[in-house]
Amino acid sequence: MKVVLADYGAGNMRSVCSALVRAGAEPVVTTDPAEVADAPLVVVAGVGHVAQAAAGLGPLADVLRERVAAGRPVLGICVGLQLLFGESEEGGEGLGLLGGGVRRLTARTVPHMGWNELACARQSRILDGLDGADVYFAHSYAVQPDDDELVVGWVDHGGSIVAAIENGALAGVQFHPERSGAAGARLLENVLQWSRSA
Amino acid sequence: MVKKRLIPCLDVTGGRVVKGVRFETLRDVGDPVELAQRYSDVGADELVFLDITATVDGRGPTLELVERAADRLTIPFTVGGGISCLEDARSLLRAGADKVAVNRAAFDDPALLTELAAEFGAQAVVCAIDSRGGRVVTHGGRTERDADSVAWAREAVARGAGELLVTSIDADGTREGYDLELTAAMAEAVDVPVIASGGAGEARHLAEAFAAGAEAALVASIVHERPERVQELKAELREAGWNVRI
Numbered sequence: 001m002k003v004v005l006a007d008y009g010a011g012n013m014r015s016v017c018s019a020l021v022r023a024g025a026e027p028v029v030t031t032d033p034a035e036v037a038d039a040p041l042v043v044v045a046g047v048g049h050v051a052q053a054a055a056g057l058g059p060l061a062d063v064l065r066e067r068v069a070a071g072r073p074v075l076g077i078c079v080g081l082q083l084l085f086g087e088s089e090e091g092g093e094g095l096g097l098l099g100g101g102v103r104r105l106t107a108r109t110v111p112h113m114g115w116n117e118l119a120c121a122r123q124s125r126i127l128d129g130l131d132g133a134d135v136y137f138a139h140s141y142a143v144q145p146d147d148d149e150l151v152v153g154w155v156d157h158g159g160s161i162v163a164a165i166e167n168g169a170l171a172g173v174q175f176h177p178e179r180s181g182a183a184g185a186r187l188l189e190n191v192l193q194w195s196r197s198a
Numbered sequence: 199m200v201k202k203r204l205i206p207c208l209d210v211t212g213g214r215v216v217k218g219v220r221f222e223t224l225r226d227v228g229d230p231v232e233l234a235q236r237y238s239d240v241g242a243d244e245l246v247f248l249d250i251t252a253t254v255d256g257r258g259p260t261l262e263l264v265e266r267a268a269d270r271l272t273i274p275f276t277v278g279g280g281i282s283c284l285e286d287a288r289s290l291l292r293a294g295a296d297k298v299a300v301n302r303a304a305f306d307d308p309a310l311l312t313e314l315a316a317e318f319g320a321q322a323v324v325c326a327i328d329s330r331g332g333r334v335v336t337h338g339g340r341t342e343r344d345a346d347s348v349a350w351a352r353e354a355v356a357r358g359a360g361e362l363l364v365t366s367i368d369a370d371g372t373r374e375g376y377d378l379e380l381t382a383a384m385a386e387a388v389d390v391p392v393i394a395s396g397g398a399g400e401a402r403h404l405a406e407a408f409a410a411g412a413e414a415a416l417v418a419s420i421v422h423e424r425p426e427r428v429q430e431l432k433a434e435l436r437e438a439g440w441n442v443r444i
Contacts, residue, residue, distance in 0.1 A: 014265065110390065176274070
C-alpha cells in the first residue's frame with residue numbers, strides 16, 4: 001500500500017522509507033497537500049525540534065488536521081509523535097491534535113539513547129506482539145498526554161516515559177522503528193495493518 | 199532501563215573498509231555495508247563508521263556508503279572523521295546517518311556543536327574526544343592541545359553535544375582495558391551518554407567501562423577478526439549481570 005511521508009524539510013526520510021519498503025509498503029515523500037490528504041496512511045517522521053517541524057509543515061499542518069478530523073490514519077515517529085501534541089518545553093507548539101504537552105526528560109542521563117524495553121499499557125493494534133521488546137530511542141523530550149488512556153506503551157528511563165500512543169486513527173511512537181531491528185519491522189507491519197482498518 | 203550498548207567501529211576510506219577485517223564468507227570482504235550488516239546480525243547495538251581520510255579524498259564515496267547503509271541497516275549508525283563544518287554534517291545526516299561524530303572541528307569551533315544541535319537535535323550530535331594523559335589531542339593523537347579533556351567534555355555538552363565518544367590514546371590498541379579513570383571522570387562530569395573507546399580486549403573490560411559509568415563501549419580490533427565475538431561478548435556480559443540486549 002502507498003504510504004505518504006509528509007516532508008517538513010528535516011531531510012532524513014531515507015531510513016524510514018527503506019524500512020517501510022521492507023514492511024511491504026510503497027513510501028512516497030512529498031510536500032504536496034493533495035497527496036497528503038489522499039494517502040491511505042500518512043507518516044510524520046524525523047528528528048530535530050517540534051517548533052521547526054511544525055513551521056516546516058506549512059500548509060501540510062492543516063491537511064493533517066483535516067485528516068485527523070475525518071478519522072484518516074496518521075503515524076508520528078519521534079518528533080512526529082511530539083508534533084501531535086501542544087506546547088513543548090523545547091519551545092514552540094505542536095499541532096495540538098491531542099491534549100497534552102512535550103516535556104524535557106528528567107533522568108540522570110539525557111538524551112535517552114539506546115535500546116530499551118517496551119511495556120505495553122494495554123492491548124493495542126500497533127504494539128501487538130511487542131510487549132517486552134527492545135527498541136531504539138534517541139530523544140531528550142517526551143510527550144505527556146492529558147489522558148493516559150492514549151498510551152499503549154511505556155518505557156523506563158528515570159521514570160515512565162510514553163513510548164507509543166494510539167487513539168482512533170492517530171498513532172505515534174517515540175522510538176525509531178526504522179532503527180529497531182526485527183521489533184521495529186513488526187511495529188511497521190502492525191501499523192500498516194492498523195491503518196487499513198482504522 | 200536503557201541497555202548498555204556494544205558498538206563496533208569500522209574504519210573506512212574511499213567507501214571501503216581499510217583495516218583489520220577478514221570475513222571469509224563475504225563475497226566482497228571490504229564492503230562496509232556488508233560488514234555492518236554482519237555485525238547487526240550478530241547483535242551489535244549500533245555502529246560507527248570512521249572515515250579516516252575524508253578530508254583528503256573528498257566525501258563522495260562516503261556519502262554513497264552512508265546512503266546504502268541507511269537503506270539496509272536496521273540499527274543506528276554514526277559517521278565520523280574529518281567533519282569540518284555544518285555543511286559536512288548536514289550532507290551525512292541527509293544521506294541517512296543517524297548521528298555525526300565531530301572531533302577537531304568542534305574543539306576548534308565549539309559553536310559548531312550548538313549549530314548542529316539546533317538543526318538536528320542533540321541526539322544526532324556526538325562529540326568525539328581523544329585524550330592522552332588527561333589532555334585533549336587531535337589529528338589522531340598527533341597534536342597536543344592545551345586543554346583538559348574533562349573540562350572540554352563539559353563545554354562540549356554545554357554547547358550541544360548529545361553524546362561523547364571518549365577515546366583514550368593511552369589505552370588504544372593495548373587490549374588491556376579501557377581507561378577507567380578517564381571514563382569515570384567523563385561520566386561523572388556530564389549528563390549525556392558516554393561511549394568508552396580504546397583498549398578493549400575481553401568482556402571484562404567492557405563490564406569495567408560500564409561500571410565506571412559508560413553507557414556504551416566501542417570495540418574495534420577484537421571483533422574485526424571474528425564478528426561472532428560480538429555475540430559472545432554480549433552473552434558474557436549478560437551472564438555477569440549486565441543489562442545488554444540479546
